[in-house]
Amino acid sequence: MTLWKRAVLYFTRKKGKSILLFFILLVMVSLALIGISVQWAAQSAASELRENLGAYFKLENDINKADQWKQRVTPELCQKVMEEEGVKDYNGMDIFYLNTGDLQLTPGYFSSSDPDDPRGMVPRFLANTKTELHDQFLTRSLELSEGRHIAPDDVGKCLISETLAGMNGLKIGDTITGAIDEDIAGDNAAAVGKSFSFEVVGIYRIVASYPSAVGSPERDLIENYIFTDSQSGFDAASVLRGNDAPIYRYGATFFVKDPRQIGNILSHLEEREDIDWPSFKANVNDVAYQTSARPLERLSGFITVLIVIIMAVSVVLLSLILLLWIRNRIHEIGIYLSIGIRKRSILGQFIAECMMIAVIAFAASFLLSSVAANHIGNAVLSGISASQTAEESSDSSFSPLNDPNAPDFAAEETQPIQVKVGLASFLTVVLAGTGVIVLSVSAASLSIIRLKPKNILSNMS
C-alpha cells in the first residue's frame, strides 16, 4: 500500500483530528495570508504615496550670513544638486516687480488711498522654472484652470489669475506688458522705462481662501500674482541690478523620489566639495509623507512583526499538536516498521496527511482572506493613524519642518488601502505553510522514528 493510500485512509477515517487540524491550519494560514496581503498593500501604497506626495528641501542663501556668501543658488548649483541620486526635479524661484500701467489689478492699499499712485499698478511677478512645482500649486491653493504651466524652456510667458483675466478681458495667447518705473528702479536710473512682455499661457483659479485684501498692497494680493518663467526673472534682474549672472534669489526647491532619503541626500550634499554648504540653509518639508505615508509604513512594520509572530506560534503550536498526535501513533509506527515499511515512507505519510488537509485549508483561507483582508487591513490602518494623530497632538514639539515658514504640502488624511489577496501572496503563504508543516511533522516524528523498531515495539507493549 502506498503512503498516499495510507494517508487518505487516515485523513478520511480520523475525521475528528482532520477537522481540528483543518481549523488550526485555516486560522494560521488565513492570518498569515491576510498579514502578507495587508503588508504588501501597505508597502505598495506607501511607496506610491512617497513618490506621489513627494517631499522637498528648499535651498536658499542663509540671510544671516549674507556677508559670508561664497556661492549663490544658480542654475549651475541646481544642476549639481540634481546629480544627487534620489533628487528628481527642482524649481528655482525669483520675484520681481514691474509697473503694468493700464492693467486693472485687484485694488489694494495703494489704489484705495490714491487711484493714481503708481505703486498701485505694480503686481508681483514670480519667476519659476516650473510653476507646477511652486508651493501654491503643490498645496492646491491655486489650480490651473486653463492653458498650461510654465516650463523650464519658456521665455516671456506668464500665468495670471482668473480674476485678473476677467477684469482685463485677457485670454490665453494675449500679451501683458510691464515696465520698470522710478520707484522700482531705485538708484538704477538707467533701468527706468525698460519694459518686458509676457504671453499668457495659463490661467489659474484661486482655491484657498485668503485674508481680506483691505490694507494689503496690490502686489501682496494673490489675485495680482503673475507667475512667469525663470529666464524673464533673470532678464529683469539683469536690467534692474546690472548683473548678468542668473541667480534664484528666492532659492530653489528640490523634490526627492523617496522622502525617507531626504536626510541622506542633505548629508551627502553637505560633504560635497563643490558646494559651499555654509552659504546655504536647507528647509525640509515632508509633512505629507509624515501624515499620509508614515501610518502605512507603521502598518507594514506592525504586520511584519505580526507575521513573524504568527509563523513562530504556528510552528510551535503545530509541532506541539503533531508531537502529541504522533506520539499517540507510536503503535502504528511500530507496526509499519515491523512489516518493513521504510521510515521515510512513514514520515511521508504523516506529511501527506497534513498536506491533504492543508490543501483544503489553503483554498478555504484564500476565500476567507479575500473577504476579510480589506476590512482588517483598513481597520488596523485607521487604528494606527488614530494613534499617530494622538501622538502628534500630545507632542507639542512635533514638527516635520525645520522652518515653520517653509511652504507645506497639503496634509491629507491617510487614505484607505486596497488589500487584495493576490496569487503571489497566496503562493508565498502556501510555500511557507508547506515548509512549516514539513518542519513541524518532521520535528514531531523525529523523536519516534529515530528509535530502533524493537524499542518502539517495547513501548507499544
Place this chain on the structure above:
Amino acid sequence: MSLLELKEVSYAYTQFKVVLDGIDLTLEEGKMYVILGPSGCGKTTLLSLIGGLDIPTGGKILFRGKDLNEIGLEAHRRSNVAFIFQNYNLIDYMTPAENVMLTSKKPPIPELVKVGLTEEEAKRNVLKLSGGQQQRVAIARALACEAPVILADEPTGNLDEDTAKEITILLKESAHQLGKCVVVVTHSSEIAKQADVIFRLTQGKVHVLDGSEPVDDLLDKDKAE
C-alpha cells in the same frame, strides 16, 4: 541449505546484563518451532533479532546464507519475515482487508477468507472484530506477504482456549502446508505440543528439547522462575 542460521549470537543490554550468550540455531522451512523459557529470559529479544527489529551485539544471523546486515534490516522485515503479535498489532483505522493490503498486493478478501473471516467481516473496521478475529487478520497479513518466516510472539496470549486452538492449527498449517518457517514464542503448552522442534531458552543459552521432560513440567518450572 537452512533458511536461517544464528551463529554465536549474543545480545547484552549492558556489560553486566547479557540476555543471549553465543546462541547457535538453525531454522528450516516447513517446520514449526516453539521457544519456551521463563519471563525475561530473552525470548522476545531472540525473535526481534531473527526478525531484524534489532541487531545482535555479537555473532551474526544468516538468511539463506547471507548476513542480515548485507540484506538490510528493513528489506529483511519487508520480504523475509512476518510478525504476529500477542496484541495483534493491526492498524486501527483500517479494515482487515486494508491491513492485509499493507504487506501484499494480492486481493485481500480471499486471504482473509482462508483464515476463517467472512467477506463482511473483512470490510469492517478491525476494532469491531473479536480478539480471535483480529488475530486471524494478523495471520492473514503475515501469510499474504509471502515471507518465508513467520515470527509469532505469544499469538494466543489474549485468546480463549477454542480460538487459541484454531490459531495454533493455522500456524501449524502455515508451516506444514505452505512451507513456512514458523517460530513461536509462547507459554502455551497447547502450541508447544504442536511444534516440530521446541527450544528452551535459559540463562542466555538455547537447548533443544528431546522429549525427555514433559512440556507441561517445563512450563510450570518457567512460571516458578
